[in-house]
Amino acid sequence: MKKHWYDYLWIFSLTYLVLGFFNILFAWLGLLCFFLPLLISLIKGTKGYCNRYCGRGQLFGLLGGRFGLSRKKDIPLWMKSKGFRYGFLVFFLTMFFLMLWNTYLVFAGAQDLKQVVTLLWTFKVPWQWAYHGTLFHEAIAQFAFGFYSVMLTSTVLGLITMILFKPRSWCVYCPMGTMTQLICKVKNR
Amino acid sequence: MCKIKKKRKAFVQQTDCVACGCCVKVCPLGAIQVVKGIMAEVNMEKCVGCGKCAKECPASVIEVREVEI
Numbered sequence: 001m002k003k004h005w006y007d008y009l010w011i012f013s014l015t016y017l018v019l020g021f022f023n024i025l026f027a028w029l030g031l032l033c034f035f036l037p038l039l040i041s042l043i044k045g046t047k048g049y050c051n052r053y054c055g056r057g058q059l060f061g062l063l064g065g066r067f068g069l070s071r072k073k074d075i076p077l078w079m080k081s082k083g084f085r086y087g088f089l090v091f092f093l094t095m096f097f098l099m100l101w102n103t104y105l106v107f108a109g110a111q112d113l114k115q116v117v118t119l120l121w122t123f124k125v126p127w128q129w130a131y132h133g134t135l136f137h138e139a140i141a142q143f144a145f146g147f148y149s150v151m152l153t154s155t156v157l158g159l160i161t162m163i164l165f166k167p168r169s170w171c172v173y174c175p176m177g178t179m180t181q182l183i184c185k186v187k188n189r
Numbered sequence: 190m191c192k193i194k195k196k197r198k199a200f201v202q203q204t205d206c207v208a209c210g211c212c213v214k215v216c217p218l219g220a221i222q223v224v225k226g227i228m229a230e231v232n233m234e235k236c237v238g239c240g241k242c243a244k245e246c247p248a249s250v251i252e253v254r255e256v257e258i
Contacts, residue, residue: 041226046223047223050209050210051209061211181207184225
């Protein structure tokens, strides 16, 4: 099948993750993976982002497919149930707003900048090597640490389910995917 | 004499489909599409039941069945 330019967006996703190890401020670029799917679903009423442009999905597809790092077993029934998918979306958004709140606290001067990346919402990994100061407010860096935590956490989860089940198992419970499908359902009712 | 023909076709369990579009990418005949970002739909005219989509589907909601035509 003919390859398109957007079939190489996995390079963008991989580069993004690598850049976060060098300078945490690059984490801001990840907002693209947040706003583009929403905009496409809101404006066009499709899941065009998932279907074509999602670099993360491509990365899992590549690692699990061509590189064979996947058992290629069926995902458990509960994981594809509406309850789990919507539940995970709510949990994910709650943690996201908590992250925004922490950013605000740093902005307001009520809290110090924490140079850590929190994995799986639990494990605080020291990440000071990727922070070289910021031209603006420290809250800009706090958001970057928080956002990178979200991106790395979801990548880790995606990799685990990639290995256990099918390569793109992450797509089944991806909060962005669930959210854009919900938007499409409402919009195309 | 009338002979019953059996053909293999892909069927999507649409209530559980997440509309990720993985099936669309692997279909060699372009016989499956994601409709309005909600679910995948098979074009029965084009589908030859090769099963690539079923194998790829991360939610395993595609099944290849024999149908009588």
